[in-house]
Amino acid sequence: MSDLSIYLGKDLVLSNPILTASGTFGYGDELSEILDINQFGGIVTKSLSLEPRIGNPSPRIVETASGMINSIGLANIGLEAFLKQKKSFLSALTCKVFVNIAARTEEEYGTVIRKLDNEDWIAGYEINVSCPNVKEGGIAFGTDPIVLNRLTGVLRKTSKRFLIVKLSPNVTDIAAMAKIVQDNGADAVSLINTVYGAAIDIYSRKPKINTVIGGLSGPAIKPIAVANVIKVRDSIKIPIIGIGGISNGEDVIEFMLAGASAVQLGTINFMNPCAVNEILEFLNTYLKQQKLTSVSDLIGRLEK
Amino acid sequence: MSDLSIYLGKDLVLSNPILTASGTFGYGDELSEILDINQFGGIVTKSLSLEPRIGNPSPRIVETASGMINSIGLANIGLEAFLKQKKSFLSALTCKVFVNIAARTEEEYGTVIRKLDNEDWIAGYEINVSCPNVKEGGIAFGTDPIVLNRLTGVLRKTSKRFLIVKLSPNVTDIAAMAKIVQDNGADAVSLINTVYGAAIDIYSRKPKINTVIGGLSGPAIKPIAVANVIKVRDSIKIPIIGIGGISNGEDVIEFMLAGASAVQLGTINFMNPCAVNEILEFLNTYLKQQKLTSVSDLIGRLEK
Amino acid sequence: MKCLSSGIVVDNREIAESICKAVISVPSIANQCLPGQFVNIYFQDSIRIFPRPFSIAGVDNDSIHLVYKIIGPQTKVMNHWNTGDSIKILGPLGNGFNCTANKSEMILLAGGVGAAPLMFLRDQLFQDGIKPVFFLGARTKSQLPFLSDPRSRLMLSTDDGSIGSKGLITDRLIEYLSKINDPATVFVCGPDPMIKTMKLISFTENISVYVSLEKTMACGLGLCQGCIVKNSSDNTGKHYSLVCKDGPVFNLNDVEFDE
Amino acid sequence: MKCLSSGIVVDNREIAESICKAVISVPSIANQCLPGQFVNIYFQDSIRIFPRPFSIAGVDNDSIHLVYKIIGPQTKVMNHWNTGDSIKILGPLGNGFNCTANKSEMILLAGGVGAAPLMFLRDQLFQDGIKPVFFLGARTKSQLPFLSDPRSRLMLSTDDGSIGSKGLITDRLIEYLSKINDPATVFVCGPDPMIKTMKLISFTENISVYVSLEKTMACGLGLCQGCIVKNSSDNTGKHYSLVCKDGPVFNLNDVEFDE
Ligand SMILES: Cc1cc2nc3c(=O)[nH]c(=O)nc-3n(C[C@H](O)[C@H](O)[C@H](O)COP(=O)(O)OP(=O)(O)OC[C@H]3O[C@@H](n4cnc5c(N)ncnc54)[C@H](O)[C@@H]3O)c2cc1C
Ligand SMILES: Cc1cc2nc3c(=O)[nH]c(=O)nc-3n(C[C@H](O)[C@H](O)[C@H](O)COP(=O)(O)OP(=O)(O)OC[C@H]3O[C@@H](n4cnc5c(N)ncnc54)[C@H](O)[C@@H]3O)c2cc1C
Ligand SMILES: Cc1cc2nc3c(=O)[nH]c(=O)nc-3n(C[C@H](O)[C@H](O)[C@H](O)COP(=O)(O)O)c2cc1C
Numbered sequence A, B: 001m002s003d004l005s006i007y008l009g010k011d012l013v014l015s016n017p018i019l020t021a022s023g024t025f026g027y028g029d030e031l032s033e034i035l036d037i038n039q040f041g042g043i044v045t046k047s048l049s050l051e052p053r054i055g056n057p058s059p060r061i062v063e064t065a066s067g068m069i070n071s072i073g074l075a076n077i078g079l080e081a082f083l084k085q086k087k088s089f090l091s092a093l094t095c096k097v098f099v100n101i102a103a104r105t106e107e108e109y110g111t112v113i114r115k116l117d118n119e120d121w122i123a124g125y126e127i128n129v130s131c132p133n134v135k136e137g138g139i140a141f142g143t144d145p146i147v148l149n150r151l152t153g154v155l156r157k158t159s160k161r162f163l164i165v166k167l168s169p170n171v172t173d174i175a176a177m178a179k180i181v182q183d184n185g186a187d188a189v190s191l192i193n194t195v196y197g198a199a200i201d202i203y204s205r206k207p208k209i210n211t212v213i214g215g216l217s218g219p220a221i222k223p224i225a226v227a228n229v230i231k232v233r234d235s236i237k238i239p240i241i242g243i244g245g246i247s248n249g250e251d252v253i254e255f256m257l258a259g260a261s262a263v264q265l266g267t268i269n270f271m272n273p274c275a276v277n278e279i280l281e282f283l284n285t286y287l288k289q290q291k292l293t294s295v296s297d298l299i300g301r302l303e304k
Numbered sequence C, D: 001m002k003c004l005s006s007g008i009v010v011d012n013r014e015i016a017e018s019i020c021k022a023v024i025s026v027p028s029i030a031n032q033c034l035p036g037q038f039v040n041i042y043f044q045d046s047i048r049i050f051p052r053p054f055s056i057a058g059v060d061n062d063s064i065h066l067v068y069k070i071i072g073p074q075t076k077v078m079n080h081w082n083t084g085d086s087i088k089i090l091g092p093l094g095n096g097f098n099c100t101a102n103k104s105e106m107i108l109l110a111g112g113v114g115a116a117p118l119m120f121l122r123d124q125l126f127q128d129g130i131k132p133v134f135f136l137g138a139r140t141k142s143q144l145p146f147l148s149d150p151r152s153r154l155m156l157s158t159d160d161g162s163i164g165s166k167g168l169i170t171d172r173l174i175e176y177l178s179k180i181n182d183p184a185t186v187f188v189c190g191p192d193p194m195i196k197t198m199k200l201i202s203f204t205e206n207i208s209v210y211v212s213l214e215k216t217m218a219c220g221l222g223l224c225q226g227c228i229v230k231n232s233s234d235n236t237g238k239h240y241s242l243v244c245k246d247g248p249v250f251n252l253n254d255v256e257f258d259e
């Protein structure tokens, strides 16, 4: 067996580079009957906000060619219920648990982090900055460099925990965004969140997603995600967590060669809920065949 | 038979809303043996530059899930050979011919247009602004609002012809770009050009595309293209020409409901070189079934 | 306990126009499932990425039955299943019908292939010594998944009158309900208009109505939050239930529909 | 004149390990194609969007032959073709071998499934009264698309020596060439190393070499400019030819390869 562990920095070691992507794995408990959750290097919870959110009306999901569009609207049970209902399950896991946080104001992000910062079973935070910023006319935090700059700085001051900022691909220059995040003290960036997408029913003439434009994910966007990892890798030194359309072991290696230190599985959890088994097996076979002792030897080893 | 014609403005009427997308249909002559080219509302030629360009080295194309990445590098025969070799074929077509123009400097765009402006068989120009601007450090013309602003203004002054600016989706705010283009006098915008994409061979560790990052196209990007049309439609009054992943008649209607006055077929020309036949048939059936007399009644009729 | 298993196709044949019945050997699911629960079927190609949910239409020994209508790409693939094929299947998912013995009359109401979950429920009621009344409607005779049923009283109707009475099956049910005095429990699975009609009469009649709902599902497991229905059990009417996890069976009083 | 046609599968069977031969009735192509030309096969699913190019391996009456190796998703689909299936096919594409009668000895050199276009060329040479020498190599006996050939002198070699001589078929050819004095024309189709070896000896020997190249193709028609090979016919060495339109057959002197 090869060494699959990954050192992400700040004493944080993952048993392997495979994490789950926020919003595609519930709170981890839903799949525990059919899967040993601790096989993952870690899990990232559904975006959590201070208060519960019911999310957007139906329809929330639609299939597209090799992908899907969603507009869940960050439906979640809120901080209080999260700690009450999910803590016992999550804190018993041996894999790392990252809490993904979504908010409408800078203050809300800060409050959620402060309330979680004593929970020692949490390995780190992933900040979803693709949420509309109510103070800036609803433009997502992650698309405005000035807003992103300030937000990251504030959150860094709020907590010493491992801090991941999750970047949106819907920007002109994602490398610049990554640099801002690094320079404000984040420990890692994860990318990509979903790509803007829409679909229309030609008979009812209605959008197939309640919010008209939703987020595209799945195998269709994998090349976009790989390109974004490649763009970001030269602009920062902190680790990149690759996300977008990963559906098998080959894809994981593709992201790692591109520059990712770890990856997240999103839409594949719907297509193949036990994908992690096959992926770990493939990684072992591949490393052996390539005569590599450690999976971390793959990171960024794209030969241009 | 329903009325499929589309009035784009400035005396320009297409016999139907189906155009070809630049770079996916050669100069129109390659397919003339298997297809009646005049079935199209119009064709858009491969991007033309002042001098011939050999383009990028191999590998230039790769398949991805429901899509492909290309990095042809705007290989083309150059203005002189274009007029010498292609004029007789193109000028004999009854459908409209749009010449797509790519350049490395503002001056090069202008020169090409001036040299074409006496050719009365040309219905209009489509300006590919996704090319690297050599004077601005290689950043694409279409991603910098100031550069795009000036370029459009200059080209508008150079020619009275129907002027289409083809927008890139790789920007934070495509609606703002469309507005700039309109305010500088362009007659239409077309969108989207390809989305950044990359793929890596995990055994050779080499990029599957010579330039590492290329352009993603095909059904995978259709939801992105539809979302971009929807974003642009409220910010401008000039017509939108929809492009991206269209592969059948339903897709055409989806783009028109989203706000497109016409569409372009790109990657589908590879998957199904005679798609236009099926599409026109579907349009007629659909219009009849929906009791519409004119295809233009569909434009922008998405019910939100 | 949900299981992701390899099922083996034992039989697969058309039983009505575009409606097929598949028998799939999958002990891990067959041995624990309840009427109203469903399974996810996974497919190989990844151009369409959602698994497809199907109600369990019956069980014998180690096998489950699916009754499915061929309407799109994945059901077309299912139509090509051959005996012996191995398929990836997850279940049982969701909650079954709550049919704890009570004194009310048991009524099953289905439109077309909506009969699937009710066929399983009918089997179970029959085992429990209850003989339900089965109201089954379709567009035309050839589209009915079965035409006679020794174990329940069968009421048929078709849009064109080619078998049973001509018209809506809900009309026949309403007429029937107006004639009985005992309380009734109606289990429904069918198209939206059928469910909306039932929603209207569920208030006016002395009946309880349970419905098996269909919603596009990405996961079937409560992971994606995609399959919502408005929940009317709290006063705000502003909460959602997940059809896959909280359903697919709901008391019709607990859910709301937009028109 | 290229035609986009519906071909009908007449026969489709494995002729060697993972190598199949399909006979497809498609008069519009069969009646005009030349050895070295190829066809595009189109597929239904759109997860993989490129048509797949295959050399025409022979013609009889209204049918063409394809000899293909099962290596990926689309060749797997082809392996499932049944007699009577209708398939979408475009051809003939590209240019054939230029084998205008000359006095040189005609030599065919193929690696594995690279034999496909040369089988058609052999048929044609034979019709013209020429008996070529066919050098055919493979990894092992079971992977050779044919083991005997009454119409040409056959030279076999395998990596493991299971049939023919043990070693590279190019070594056998080089040995053969060193023994003959007449000029020779060699037609090649095979893996990259074979072509590179031929490139080296094409300068040193008194031979002309024509090669059928393979490149990933998106269109096969000259639309996409994706299938380039470096063109050495001008001095700059900086022009590209399109394998689909200018080829797939090239005089080996006219093309360059990166190391
Ligand atoms: C809980 C539940 C139980 C069901 N039981 C049965 C059954 O017993 N028999 C039966 O014939 N059908 C049943 N369905 C519907 C069945 O899932 C769809 O017919 C099937 O998914 C169609 O797939 P397709 O690729 O053939 O068609 P498509 O062309 O992809 O879809 C046709 C229609 O099927 C529905 N559908 C498609 N994908 C999904 C999805 N992922 N989840 C839910 N609905 C979808 C949509 O309404 C869509 O418009 C059930 C659905 C649900 C939610
Ligand atoms: C002019 C020409 C003639 C050919 N003739 C034959 C033949 O007679 N018999 C035969 O077995 N094979 C032939 N090939 C190769 C054949 O096209 C590939 O084996 C086939 O496309 C593989 O498809 P797949 O989906 O099964 O495999 P994939 O897994 O998709 O691909 C396997 C390999 O096939 C090649 N390939 C894939 N897609 C294409 C494409 N669109 N264009 C070109 N190559 C591709 C690539 O090298 C790839 O690595 C020819 C190729 C060319 C260019
Ligand atoms: C149904 C669904 C819900 C999601 N919810 C969230 C969320 O709550 N927070 C978040 O940061 N990302 C969310 N995402 C984005 C994913 O975490 C991931 O970034 C994206 O889907 C791309 O990865 P994939 O292609 O592997 O799915 C969601 C994605 C999907 C499909």
Ligand SMILES: Cc1cc2nc3c(=O)[nH]c(=O)nc-3n(C[C@H](O)[C@H](O)[C@H](O)COP(=O)(O)O)c2cc1C
Binding pocket: B021, B022, B023, B024, B046, B047, B070, B072, B074, B100, B128, B166, B192, B193, B194, B216, B217, B218, B219, B221, B243, B244, B245, B246, B264, B265, B266, B267, B268, D224, D225
């Ligand atoms: C092989 C290839 C070459 C292309 N060349 C050009 C080009 O020269 N100029 C241009 O403006 N767009 C070019 N494009 C972009 C297309 O015109 C189109 O905008 C894009 O492919 C999206 O449409 P599609 O998904 O229908 O292909 C090219 C696309 C492909 C696939």
Ligand code: FES
Binding pocket: C216, C217, C218, C219, C220, C221, C222, C223, C224, C225, C226, C227, C242, C243, C244, C245
């Ligand atoms: S289908 Fe995913 S939560 Fe119900």
Ligand code: FES
Binding pocket: D216, D217, D218, D219, D220, D221, D222, D223, D224, D225, D226, D227, D242, D243, D244, D245
């Ligand atoms: S494959 Fe498109 S030009 Fe050759």
